[in-house]
Amino acid sequence: xxxxxxxxxxxxxxxxxxxxxxxxxxxxxxxxxxxxxxxxxxxxxxxxxxxxxxxxxxxxxxxxxxxxxxxxxxxxxxxxxxxxxxxxxxxxxxxxxxxxxxxxxxxxxxxxxxxxxxxxxxxxxxxxxxxxxxxxxxxxxxxxxxxxxxxxxxxxxxxxxxxxxxxxxxxxxxxxxxxxxxxxxxxxxxxxxxxxxxxxxxxxxxxxxxxxxxxxxxxxxxxxxxxxxxxxxxxxxxxxxxxxxxxxxxxxxxxxxxxxxxxxxxxxxxxxxxxxxxxxxxxxxxxxxxxxxxxxxxxxxxxxxxxxxxxxxxxxxxxxxxxxxxxxxxxxxxxxxxxxxxxxxxxxxxxxxxxxxxxxxxxxxxxxxxxxxxxxxxxxxxxxxxxxxxxxxxxxxxxxxxxxxxxxxxxxxxxxxxxxxxxxxxxxxxxxxx
Numbered sequence: 001x002x003x004x005x006x007x008x009x010x011x012x013x014x015x016x017x018x019x020x021x022x023x024x025x026x027x028x029x030x031x032x033x034x035x036x037x038x039x040x041x042x043x044x045x046x047x048x049x050x051x052x053x054x055x056x057x058x059x060x061x062x063x064x065x066x067x068x069x070x071x072x073x074x075x076x077x078x079x080x081x082x083x084x085x086x087x088x089x090x091x092x093x094x095x096x097x098x099x100x101x102x103x104x105x106x107x108x109x110x111x112x113x114x115x116x117x118x119x120x121x122x123x124x125x126x127x128x129x130x131x132x133x134x135x136x137x138x139x140x141x142x143x144x145x146x147x148x149x150x151x152x153x154x155x156x157x158x159x160x161x162x163x164x165x166x167x168x169x170x171x172x173x174x175x176x177x178x179x180x181x182x183x184x185x186x187x188x189x190x191x192x193x194x195x196x197x198x199x200x201x202x203x204x205x206x207x208x209x210x211x212x213x214x215x216x217x218x219x220x221x222x223x224x225x226x227x228x229x230x231x232x233x234x235x236x237x238x239x240x241x242x243x244x245x246x247x248x249x250x251x252x253x254x255x256x257x258x259x260x261x262x263x264x265x266x267x268x269x270x271x272x273x274x275x276x277x278x279x280x281x282x283x284x285x286x287x288x289x290x291x292x293x294x295x296x297x298x299x300x301x302x303x304x305x306x307x308x309x310x311x312x313x314x315x316x317x318x319x320x321x322x323x324x325x326x327x328x329x330x331x332x333x334x335x336x337x338x339x340x341x342x343x344x345x346x347x348x349x350x351x352x353x354x355x356x357x358x359x360x361x362x363x364x365x366x367x368x369x370x371x372x373x374x375x376x377x378x379x380x381x382x383x384x385x386x387x388x389x390x391x392x393x394x395x396x397x398x399x400x401x402x403x404x405x406x407x408x409x410x411x412x413x414x415x416x417x418x419x420x421x422x423x424x425x426x427x428x429x430x431x432x433x434x
Contacts, residue, residue, distance in 0.1 A: 038083065039081045039082065039083045039092075040081060040082050040083070041079070041080070041081045042079075042080050042081070043077075043078070043079045043080075044077075044078050044080070044433065044434065045074065045075065045076070045077040045078065045433070045434060046074070046075040046076075046431060046432065046433040046434065047072070047073075047074050047075070047431070047432055047434075048072065048073050048074075048075065048429055048430065048431040048432075049070070049071070049072045049429070049430050050070070050071045050072065050073075050195075050427060050428065050429045050430075051068070051069070051070050051071075051427070051428045052068045052069070052071070052196075052425060052426060052427040052428070053066070053067075053068040053425070053426045053427075054066065054067055054068050054197075054423065054424065054425045054426075055423065055424045055425075056422075056423045057420065057421065057422045057423070058418075058421060059417060059418060059419055059420045059421055060419055060420025061420070062420075068426075075097075076095050076096060076097035077095065077096045077097075078093055078094070078095045078096075079093065079094045079095075080092065080093040080094075081093075087112055087113040087114070088110070088111070088112045089110060089111050089112075090108070090109070090110040091107075091108070091109050091110070092106075092107070092108050093105075093106070093107045094106050095107070101128065102128060103126050103128050104126065104127035104128050105124060105125070105126050105127070106124065106125050106127060107122060107123070107124040107125075108122065108123055108124075109121065109122030109123075110122070116172040116173070117170055117171070117172050118170070118171055118172070119168065119169065119170050120168075120169045121166060121167065121168045121169065122166060123164050123166055124164055124166070125164055165180070165181040165219070166180055166181060167179060167180030167181055167182035168180055169182075173226070174225065174226045175223070175224070175225055175226075176222075176223070176224040176225075176226075177221070177222075177223055177224075178221065178222045178224075179221045180219065181217050181218065181219045182217055182218075182222070183215075183216065183217045183248070184217075184218065184220055184221075184222035184234070184236040184238075184248075184273065185213065185215045185222070185234065185236050185247070185248075185273045185275045185288050185290055186212075186213070186215075186275055186277070186286060186288055186315075186317075187209070187210055187212035187213045187214070187215055187288065187315050187332070188212045188213055188275075188286040188287060188288050188315040188316055188317035188330065188332075189210040189211055189212035189315070189317060189330045189332075189351075190284075190286070190317035190318070190319045190328045190329075190330055191210070191211065191328055191330045191351040191353065191366065191368070192328065192353065192355050192364050192366065193353070193364060193366040193390045193392065193405075193407075194364050194366070194390050194391065194392015194393070194394070194403060194404075194405030194407070195392060195403040195404070195405040195427045195428075195429045196390050196392065196405035196406055196407030196425045196426065196427045197407050197409065197423065197425040197427075198366060198368075198388045198389055198390025198405070198406075198407025198408055198409060198425070199351075199366060199368060199388060199390060199407070200349065200351070200368040200369075200370045200386050200387075200388045200409065201370075202214060202332075202334070202347050202349060202370065202372070203249075203347070206251070207249050209249060210330070211330050211331070211332050211349040211350065211351050211368065211370065212288070212315035212316075212317060212330050212331070212332040213247075213288040213289070213290060213313045213314060213315025213332055213334075214247065214249045214250060214311075214313040214315075214332065214334035214347065215247045215248045215249055215273070215288065215290055215313065215315070216247075216248030216249040217248050218238050218240060218242070218245055218247060218248035218269075218271075219238065219239065219240035219242060219245075220236055220237050220238035220239055220240065220271070221236070221237050221239075222234055222235065222236035222237070222273075223235050223236075227278075230278060230279040230280075231276075231277070231278035231279070232276070232277050232278075233274070233275065233276050234273075234274070234275040234276075235272075235273070235274055235275075236271075236272065236273040236274070236275070236290070237270075237271070237272055237273075238269060238270060238271035238272070238273070238292060239269075239270055240268070240269050241268050241269070241297070242268075242269065243268075245269055246269055246271060246292035246293070246294065246309065246311045246336070247271050247273060247290040247291075247292045247311065247313060249313075250292060250309070250311040250313070250334070250336050251309075251336065252294060252309050252338075253309045253336055253337060253338035253341060253343040253344045253345075254294075254296075254307035254308055254309045254338030254339055254340050254341050254343070255307050255338070255340075255341065256268065256294050256295070256296045256307045256308065256309065257296060257297070268294055268295055268296075268297045269292060269293070269294050270292065270293060270294075271290060271291055271292030271293070271311075272290070272291055272292075273288065273289060273290035273291070274288070274289050274290075275287070275288045276288075282320050282321045282322060283318060283319070283320045283321075284318070284319045284320075284321075285316075285317070285318050286315075286316070286317040286318075287314075287315070287316050287317075288313075288314065288315045289312075289313070289314045289315075290312070290313050291310075291311065291312045292310070292311050293308060293309065293310040293311070294308050294309045294310075295308050296308065307338065307339065307340050307341075308338070308339045308340075309336060309337065309338050309339070309344075310336070310337055310339070311334070311335060311336040311337075312334075312335055313332065313333065313334040313335075314332060314333050314334075315330075315331070315332040316329070316330070316331045316332070317329070317330050317331075324356060324357040324358075325354055325355075325356050325357075326354060326355045326356075326357075327352070327353070327354040328351075328352070328353055328354065328355075329350070329351070329352050330350065330351040330352075331349070331350045331351075332347070332348070332349055332350075333346075333347065333348045333349075334346070334347040334348075335347075337375065341377065342375065342376075342377050342378035343375060343376055343377065344374075344375045345372065345373065345374055345375065346372070346373040346375070346380070347370070347371070347372050347373075348370070348371050349368065349369060349370035349371065350368065350369055351366065351367070351368040351369075352366075352367055352368075353365045353366040353367055360395070360396060361393070361394060361395040362392075362393070362394045362395075363391075363392070363393055363394075364390070364391070364392040364393075364394070365390075365391055366388070366389060366390040366391075366392075367387075367388070367389045368386075368387065368388045368389070369385070369386070369387050369388075370385065370386045370387075371383050371384070371385050371386075372384045372385075372386075382413055382414050382415065382416070383413070384411065384412075384413040384416060384418070385411065385412050385413070386409065386410070386411045387409070387410050387411075388407065388408065388409040388410075389407065389408055390405055390406065390407035390408075391405065391406050391407075392404065392405035392406075393405070397430075399432060400430055400431065400432045401430070401431045401432075402428070402429070402430050402431075403427075403428070403429045403431070404427070404428050404429075405425075405426070405427050406424075406425070406426050407424070407425045407427075408422070408423065408424045408425070409421075409422070409423050410422045410423075
């Protein structure tokens with residue numbers, strides 16, 4: 001028995017020795033491979049606390065109402081990671097954000113350079129699956145009167161409603177080609193404003209866009225060319241089956257339908273655009289123009305009388321660097337019109353102001369004006385005009401930023417429900433990013 005026990009101990013020692021060698025080899029392999037497959041991880045977020053005092057008058061006949069107080073908000077929380085392996089780069093991020101509902105967004109992007117050309121792309125998905133359900137989860141109940149009531153399960157659209165729309169970019173530093181859904185053209189808005197509610201937007205009920213060219217992301221192709229280190233030009237062509245998406249923002253006004261557009265190749269919207277950006281001495285100038293039109297693809301055949309909408313938009317942005325004082329100008333126009341209904345809109349707006357640096361502190365001044373007209377059956381309605389102004393002061397206290405601002409907005413439309421609208425806002429905001 002003693003002999004057998006000694007034999008077993010000897011065998012166990014040999015096995016443990018071999019296992020030790022294997023573990024050391026595995027650790028060494030991981031240690032050597034780690035630099036090649038290393039990912040840098042980080043987490044970030046921000047918090048903001050505010051105090052504001054607001055006075056609001058809904059229209060010229062309404063009483064002025066005052067309110068305000070202390071508020072707070074936590075901005076998006078993000079966990080990200082990046083990796084570089086020679087000419088290849090990749091990044092990953094997971095973001096939680098609240099914009100009326102909780103969004104969980106996962107994004108992966110990457111790029112690779114071969115020769116003179118670099119390709120890049122990204123894919124992003126919203127993991128939010130809210131769902132809407134009846135209280136008893138769809139069971140059938142009987143009321144006191146003997147009536148059967150079925151509380152059927154209710155369904156709601158999820159945050160992500162389909163495959164991600166994205167684009168692929170190819171560039172050699174001089175020529176840049178973008179194909180897919182992207183912000184092919186810039187709105188050219190260069191305005192700066194403070195924390196108070198004084199800045200204006202277009203189409204507040206829908207796009208809520210900044211003053212400039214009325215553009216956004218759309219399916220198409222763009223080619224950018226760097227004329228020099230200080231000048232570049234971009235041409236864009238839109239071809240898509242997306243509804244209400246002329247140049248990325250324009251809506252349909254002729255009752256068009258894309259019921260027959262099963263894929264993006266069944267084009268219902270086409271458009272062309274041109275963008276320019278250049279620096280001339282202390283001034284940087286940007287200009288964008290985009291035209292688009294639609295066709296009705298809801299029927300098997302289309303003819304010259306098919307419903308369609310045409311649009312044109314233009315944006316101009318100018319910033320001047322005068323050292324401590326940096327003036328700016330943003331200007332834009334937009335017209336959209338249905339060919340059969342003669343319904344449409346006309347927008348025009350401008351913003352001027354400056355930022356003034358006082359050491360590490362900044363003073364900002366903003367003044368804006370917007371005019372919107374609605375056309376119904378060929379008759380242009382009375383203009384709805386808005387004006388806004390804001391004065392802001394920004395500084396830092398240690399790691400936190402402090403912003404103080406006063407802003408006011410007013411609106412006028414003869415006979416309109418918002419005629420005589422006015423609002424003033426005083427706001428103090430303390431922000432900290434971590």
